[in-house]
Amino acid sequence: MKFFIDTANLAQIKEANDLGILDGVTTNPSLMAKEGIKGTDNVMQHYKAICEIVEGDVSAEVISIDFDGMIREGEMLAAIDEKIVVKIPMIKDGIKAIKYLTSMGIKTNCTLVFGPGQAILAAKAGATYLSPFIGRLDDISYDGMDLIAQIVQIYAVQGYQTQILAASIRNPIHIIKAAQYGAHVITSPLESILALIKHPLTDSGLEKFLADHKKNNS
Numbered sequence: 001m002k003f004f005i006d007t008a009n010l011a012q013i014k015e016a017n018d019l020g021i022l023d024g025v026t027t028n029p030s031l032m033a034k035e036g037i038k039g040t041d042n043v044m045q046h047y048k049a050i051c052e053i054v055e056g057d058v059s060a061e062v063i064s065i066d067f068d069g070m071i072r073e074g075e076m077l078a079a080i081d082e083k084i085v086v087k088i089p090m091i092k093d094g095i096k097a098i099k100y101l102t103s104m105g106i107k108t109n110c111t112l113v114f115g116p117g118q119a120i121l122a123a124k125a126g127a128t129y130l131s132p133f134i135g136r137l138d139d140i141s142y143d144g145m146d147l148i149a150q151i152v153q154i155y156a157v158q159g160y161q162t163q164i165l166a167a168s169i170r171n172p173i174h175i176i177k178a179a180q181y182g183a184h185v186i187t188s189p190l191e192s193i194l195a196l197i198k199h200p201l202t203d204s205g206l207e208k209f210l211a212d213h214k215k216n217n218s
């Protein structure tokens, strides 16, 4: 399973990349706004800066909701760097845009996915990645992981090539379950990735090993 970081914060992207386990980055307009990145030129430069840090795919989201606008933006974003994946919302024109951009050899990430029917359409259109939002489903009392399991099964039965990118991750359990259920990728805030490292028995065990070493060598 690939690990993407879900942020537009360059320091956090560097920190995750330095761990040596980072496979890519996802952003969205809210994450760009959080970093105060505004204006087309600044947005483009920021994506370029992200691409210079990481080796893998970098999802950059369109803000148009009509086919022509999405294509125009998608081609502009894809021209920044070959790592760019154009993130397109799961709407009618979005499906058409995914089909078109895929036919032009541009990678796509179908975002704002909350149901299995949407997942089937995105795969049919040839999306490179599909982003089901686990946390936002959990927030409204639906089990986001059930959706991941359902899509994994459908894609396996149908032989779809689209990679399932579990998004809207809120905690380390989401990451572990996504791996268990067979998601191809997770995108997560740095905090949840780092939380995977922590275990109280690791900390107390290490403390004892170091104390015993010190006693034995003093």
Ligand code: E4P
Residues within 6 Å of the ligand: 006, 026, 027, 028, 111, 131, 133, 135, 136, 167, 168, 169, 187
């Ligand atoms: C990633 O592609 C999504 O934009 C992101 O994971 C959404 O996460 P949120 O529900 O925490 O905003």
